[in-house]
Amino acid sequence: MLNNKFSKLILLLLFPLLSLSMITACSDDNGTSTGPDPDPQPSDPNLVELAQSDENFSTLVNLVVDLGLADVLATDELTVFAPTNAAFEAISDIIPSLSNEDLTEIVTYHLTGGTILSNQLGSSQDVEMVQGEKTLVTASAAGVQVNGFANVVQADLRATNGVIHAIDQVLLPTEYRVAVQGPSLVEVAEDAGNFNTLLALAEQVGLTTTLQFLGPFTAFAPTDDAFDTLFSVVDPSGLTNEQIGFILFYHVLFGEVPSNALEPTQVVSTAAEEPIYITANADGVTVNGTAQVIAPDVAASNGIIHVVDNVLLPNVFTPVTSIVQKNFDLSTLLTLVAERPAVLEALADPNGEFTVFAPNDDAFADALAANPGLTEEQVTEILTYHVLVARVLSGDLDEAQAVETLSGEEIFVTVNNGTVNINNSVNVVEADFVGNNGAVHVIDGVLLPNAYTPVTGIVAKNYNLSTLLSLVAEREDILNLLAGEGEFTVFAPTNEAFDAALEAFPDLTEEQITEILTYHVLGAQVLSTDLSDGQTAATLQGENISVSINGGVQINNANVIGADFIGTNGVVHIIDAVILPPSYTE
Numbered sequence: 001m002l003n004n005k006f007s008k009l010i011l012l013l014l015f016p017l018l019s020l021s022m023i024t025a026c027s028d029d030n031g032t033s034t035g036p037d038p039d040p041q042p043s044d045p046n047l048v049e050l051a052q053s054d055e056n057f058s059t060l061v062n063l064v065v066d067l068g069l070a071d072v073l074a075t076d077e078l079t080v081f082a083p084t085n086a087a088f089e090a091i092s093d094i095i096p097s098l099s100n101e102d103l104t105e106i107v108t109y110h111l112t113g114g115t116i117l118s119n120q121l122g123s124s125q126d127v128e129m130v131q132g133e134k135t136l137v138t139a140s141a142a143g144v145q146v147n148g149f150a151n152v153v154q155a156d157l158r159a160t161n162g163v164i165h166a167i168d169q170v171l172l173p174t175e176y177r178v179a180v181q182g183p184s185l186v187e188v189a190e191d192a193g194n195f196n197t198l199l200a201l202a203e204q205v206g207l208t209t210t211l212q213f214l215g216p217f218t219a220f221a222p223t224d225d226a227f228d229t230l231f232s233v234v235d236p237s238g239l240t241n242e243q244i245g246f247i248l249f250y251h252v253l254f255g256e257v258p259s260n261a262l263e264p265t266q267v268v269s270t271a272a273e274e275p276i277y278i279t280a281n282a283d284g285v286t287v288n289g290t291a292q293v294i295a296p297d298v299a300a301s302n303g304i305i306h307v308v309d310n311v312l313l314p315n316v317f318t319p320v321t322s323i324v325q326k327n328f329d330l331s332t333l334l335t336l337v338a339e340r341p342a343v344l345e346a347l348a349d350p351n352g353e354f355t356v357f358a359p360n361d362d363a364f365a366d367a368l369a370a371n372p373g374l375t376e377e378q379v380t381e382i383l384t385y386h387v388l389v390a391r392v393l394s395g396d397l398d399e400a401q402a403v404e405t406l407s408g409e410e411i412f413v414t415v416n417n418g419t420v421n422i423n424n425s426v427n428v429v430e431a432d433f434v435g436n437n438g439a440v441h442v443i444d445g446v447l448l449p450n451a452y453t454p455v456t457g458i459v460a461k462n463y464n465l466s467t468l469l470s471l472v473a474e475r476e477d478i479l480n481l482l483a484g485e486g487e488f489t490v491f492a493p494t495n496e497a498f499d500a501a502l503e504a505f506p507d508l509t510e511e512q513i514t515e516i517l518t519y520h521v522l523g524a525q526v527l528s529t530d531l532s533d534g535q536t537a538a539t540l541q542g543e544n545i546s547v548s549i550n551g552g553v554q555i556n557n558a559n560v561i562g563a564d565f566i567g568t569n570g571v572v573h574i575i576d577a578v579i580l581p582p583s584y585t586e
Contacts, residue, residue, distance in 0.1 A: 048074045050159040051082065056166065059088040060107075067104050078130075078162040079116040081146055083170045084153070091170050094180065102176070105131055109173045115162050118144055118155040126209050133173050136209035147171055148213040174212075182301040184212045185219055189305065192298075197227040198248075205245040211252075215302030218253040220276075220287055222311045223294075230311040243317075246272055250314045256304050259285055259296040265328050274314050277326050288312055288326040289334075315435050320356050321348045323433045323440045330442070332364040333383075340380055346406075347387070347437075354438035355388035357411075357422060359446045360429070367446035378452070381407055385449045391438045394420055394431040400463050409449050412461050423447055423461040424469075455490050455570045456483040465574070467498040468517075475514055482521070488570030489522035491545070491555050493578045501578035512584075515541050519581045525570045528553060528563040543581045555579055 048070050051057040060082055064070050073080070088095070098106070108131040116127075121139040128134050138145050144152035150169035157164040172180060178187055186208055189195040198221060202208050211217065222230075239247075249272040257268070262280040269275050279286045285293035287308060295307035315323050321337065321344060324330045337344050347354055359367070368374070374382070387406040397420060402410045414421050420428035426445035433440040450458050456472065456479060459465045472479050482488060493501070502508070508516070519541035526537065535547040545555050553560040555575055562574035 044158070044160050046074045046161050047078060047080060047159045047164065050157060050164060051080075054157075056084045056086075057082055057164075059083075059085045063103060063107055067100055067107060069104070069107060073111075075161060077114055079112050079114060080162065080164045081110045081112075081135075081150070081152075081167050081171065082164045083110065083150075083167055087150075087168050087170050091180075105173055106170070106176065109133060109135075109171055117163060118152070118165065124210075126206060131173055134209055135171060136213045147209075148215075178301075184302050185215070185217060185300045185305060186212045188298060188300045189221060194223045194225075195221055197224050198222060201244050202248060205241045205248065207245065207248055211302075213302075216254075216256045217271075217303035218255065218257040219303060219305050220251045220253075220291070220293070220308045220312060221305045222251070222291075222308050226291075226309055226311050230313075234317075246314060247311070247317070250274060250276070250312055251308075258304060259293070259306065272314060276312060277328050279328050289328065290325065315433050318435050319348045319350060319352075320354050320435045320438045320440050323435050324356065324358055327358075327442070329360045330358050332361045333358050336364075336379060336383060340383065343380065343383055350437050352437045353389065353391045354406075355390060355392040356438065356440045357386045357388075357426075357428070357443050357447065358440050359386070359426075359443050363426075363443065363445045367448075371448075371452065381449060382446065382452070385409060385411070385447055391434075393434070393439055394428070394441070402462075407449060411447060412463050414463050424463065424466075425460070450565050450567050453567050454483045455488050455567045455572050458565045458567050458572045459490065459492055462492075462574075464494050464496075465492050467495045468492055471498075471513060471517060475517070478514070478517060482569075484569070486569050487523070487525045489524060489526040490570065490572045491520045491558070491560075491575050491579065492572050493520070493558070493575055494561075497558070497575065497577045501580075515581060516578065516584075519543060519545070520579060525566075527566075527571055528560070528573065539581075541581055543583060545579065 045053060048061070048064065051061050051064075051073075064073055072078075095103075109129050111130040112127050112135075113130065118139070121137060121144060123140065124136065124138045126134045127137050135146050136148065138148075144155065144165070146152070146167060146169075150167040150171055152165045153168050154166035157166070174187065178184075183191065186199070186202075189199055199208070202211060211219070236244075250270050252271040253268055254271060259280070262278060262285060264280055266278050267275045268278060277288050279289075285296060285306070287293065291308040291310035291312055293306045294309050295305075298305035298307065313322070324334050324337070337347065346352065347356070384407040385405050388403055389406055392403070394415075397413060397415050399416070400412075400414045402412050404410050411422050412424065414424075420431065420441070422428070422443065426443045426447055428441045429444050430442035433442075448457070453461075456469075459469050459472070472482065482490070519539045521540045522537050522545075523540055524537075531547050531549065531553060533547065533549040536544045537547070538544055548554045553563070555573075556579040558575040558577035558579050560573050561576050565572040565574075
């Protein structure tokens with residue numbers, strides 16, 4: 001899962017950054033060049049001579065000569081990102097204030113060792129310049145850019161000792177860029193002094209230049225103390241660079257989002273393509289239910305920093321309990337689980353495998369209002385009825401399946417046109433939040449075990465009893481009776497049983513179907529343990545059923561294939577055939 005997500009992230013943000021030593025030649029199908037010039041011959045010009053032959057580089061040539069760099073460019077093998085005269089004209093107001101030392105640093109910031117042709121560029125790479133700092137070079141179908149703003153306007157001008165790429169802006173090393181544009185997110189973090197771990201990790205995985213030159217971004221920046229807290233329980237040496245990069249991107253939003261633009265609650269997509277959950281109120285701003293913004297709206301030239309006191313972790317690094325904790329719309333579920341240490345401890349076990357069907361706050365509000373007298377034990381039973389002891393993603397589901405829950409009782413799951421429904425009453429509204437010990441699916445209702453539903457609710461849950469449900473629902477007097485107070489036993493034929501019966505008796509009248517339905521109901525609760533061989537019992541229809549026990553339980557000619565589904569007003573036993581009153585068969 002992590003690898004799939006991070007592959008998308010690579011394409012999205014031009015990551016990871018490649019080392020120049022690893023760049024190899026490839027086809028030029030990225031549109032950045034029609035192909036390099038043929039290899040230069042001994043009589044061809046060197047880099048200085050080539051630049052001198054093009055009037056667009058006269059300003060650069062004059063600087064190179066004046067600064068005593070001509071011999072270097074004439075002999076060393078170099079790639080030159082050469083600003084045109086127009087590019088230098090754009091900064092003409094600051095050039096007079098620069099010393100020769102300053103100008104030398106700026107010019108050498110446009111040179112890198114070796115010959116790098118445009119068709120050898122990956123989508124993104126850090127390039128170390130002769131001056132000592134790195135530039136960020138990106139290549140796409142739109143062309144090649146340096147540091148996110150300087151476009152290569154003419155590529156692959158070959159010389160005997162290298163290549164020139166003409167660019168339309170002058171590149172400025174950090175000191176001069178900050179003086180002109182202000183500090184980027186990186187320099188702001190460096191100046192603050194309490195983001196050393198964050199900066200070191202960004203450098204380790206090649207994100208520094210992205211955060212310097214691209215944007216605008218909004219960064220939720222954990223302090224050194226925040227990382228110390230994380231690393232006290234998580235060994236950073238056990239994380240790959242890919243994982244660290246995923247975590248860092250999870251702290252970054254595209255665009256500038258100041259604190260005064262926040263609503264009381266919002267779900268925001270991150271650069272990691274996984275959302276964070278933000279709440280804003282009089283007490284401040286909280287992210288994912290755990291991280292407090294302790295210093296908002298720190299401005300940078302390419303975005304905003306909100307300082308946070310905890311590291312934000314994508315779902316894949318957390319248990320299902322933390323996935324629930326993040327989401328402000330699951331706060332009731334979180335509270336109920338937190339009040340039950342045994343449930344909380346079980347679901348937080350990193351060695352477990354769980355699926356949590358998580359009712360949202362609105363669902364719990366409705367359910368608790370409808371069931372105000374629930375005891376602590378009953379609430380615990382309801383909570384465990386929402387948990388499977390296995391990791392089940394939406395893509396793992398068949399059209400219909402019955403799955404045992406942590407409470408020991410089954411739920412009935414169906415999939416229809418991409419919609420996942422549980423117990424014929426609740427829909428999955430958000431699926432597949434995958435953690436390190438399972439998955440969470442958000443649902444729009446609370447699932448109630450049989451003990452909290454009438455016998456009609458037990459029948460309604462089971463997709464294999466849908467024909468019986470439909471026939472009963474068409475008869476309001478029967479439906480109201482079986483949904484009300486009383487004690488009932490329902491022998492519930494499966495859909496297959498009804499198909500066979502209706503095929504055998506295609507001409508049944510409505511009155512006859514009603515009689516047959518009431519023949520499947522006793523006016524008392526009778527469990528399987530109450531049955532004995534040869535027993536008879538009167539039905540609501542008025543005629544008797546007979547019980548036989550011979551390697552199993554039979555009601556008339558039907559086998560009991562599922563017994564003792566006990567509800568608030570009786571019990572349901574599932575049978576494999578429709579039973580007919582004796583008066584229909586005599």
